[in-house]
Amino acid sequence: EAQVTQNPRYLITVTGKKLTVTCSQNMNHEYMSWYRQDPGLGLRQIYYSMNVEVTDKGDVPEGYKVSRKEKRNFPLILESPSPNQTSLYFCASRIGTDSNQPQHFGDGTRLSIL
């Protein structure tokens, strides 16, 4: 089954404790992206990747890192999480770099930073 898988689905942690949210897709997609969803703000893009070893900042990259060492994986790293990063996070992928193609989303990761 074609899917985007995120882990964990839920995490409660404390300020300053490094965490990684993993994202994996099995569709051989070139493009992958991370979003955060906050009430009233819709989805805002954090980082995206056009292909292996190619990543770039989205609209709200501060406090986040990503890597794309393999095509299928695109982990999101919070080196020193803070409470303002409490949010619902989504990973997405699409077949190529053309934004006219639809994206496929994971089921989300709800992070709470205390």
Next chain:
Amino acid sequence: GNSVTQMEGPVTLSEEAFLTINCTYTATGYPSLFWYVQYPGEGLQLLLKATKADDKGSNKGFEATYRKETTSFHLEKGSVQVSDSAVYFCASSGYSSASKIIFGSGTRLSIRP
């Protein structure tokens, strides 16, 4: 730059009512337009899309027509069901094919039995 504006929610309707969720866009060039749906506890799923002016996207009884003259892509359904309760996002492709997709802020829809 490109932007998407959709009606604020929440929208509450009775089952079998007619639904319209408004969406307008600003864009350089001719973007593709999308509606995504997010059911509780899940990620976004593509509901329908349209790639050029006057195209009509449709799926699961929902429709939306790409109107260039009014820069709109309103979502409609003739008779909603309780199972349609979800958050709906309008989205536009970016100013070039290699750029990102732009999402509206989402509209929460609740259907009463």
